[in-house]
Amino acid sequence: MSKAFVRESDGDDEDDAPEGARLPRGTKNYMTPAGFERMREELRHLLRVERPKVVEVVAWAAGNGDRSENGDYLYGKKRLREIDRRIRFLNKRLESAEVVDPAQQKTRDRVFFGATVTYARxxxxENTVTIVGVDEVDTDCGRVSWISPIARALLKAQEGDEVILRTPAGPETIEVVxxxxPDAG
Structure with missing residues (x-):
């Protein structure tokens, strides 16, 4: 069968999602304005810089004759597929994004999306985490997804509240310190 008739994907670009960035079915794709802008900038870079460079290399390599042993051509085509997969993923995530600006949060005495929370074990x-969207997670910087166990435990809590964090080692009580x-403006 010709490769032209074989579908590499079933159309579900969630398969393109980096591990840990998958959204549970039926949930919204909340993002901070900064996270949304970072994704949009990455998409722009891929479309305007990265992809045109790779297309140029592939076109040049294709003109060199035998493609079966042409490393530039084979690598370029592989890289082009990776870029196109990432572009599809970013487009889908940006289209479904619901941008929530934590600086506009009116109820600042409770933990909601975008809050930076210090808690004591x-x-x-003491640990400090900022609750962000699934595509903005960076555990080294203390940014955790709003669907992570720690965020779920902290959501709607107030300073001084003790909440139960469910861990693989069993439940742990933590206190919101x-x-x-962020300030509006």
Whole structure:
């Protein structure tokens, strides 16, 4: 069968999602304005810079004759597929995004999307996390997804509240020490 008639994807671009960035069915794709802008900038870069460069290399390599052993051509085609997959993913995520600006949060005494929360564990150790969208997660910087176990435990809590965090080692009680939101303006 010709490769032209074989579908590489069933159309569900969630398969293109990086591990951990999958949204549970029926949930909204919340994002901060900064996260939305970062994704939009990545899409622009892929479309205007990266993809045209690779297309140029593939066209040049294709003109060199035998494509079966042409490394530039084979690598270029592979890279082009990767770029196109990422473009499809970014387009889909940006179209479904619901941008929520944490600076506009009116109820600042409770934990909601976009909050930066400092909490204390039983041994007194304090951790700080910022609750962001699934595509904005960066655990090294303390940014956790709003669907993560820690965020789910903290949502709607107030300073001084003790909440139960469900961990693989069993439930753990943590206390909300501080809640911060970015300033509006």
């Amino acid at each position: 039983a041994g007194g150790e 501080e809640i911060r939101y």
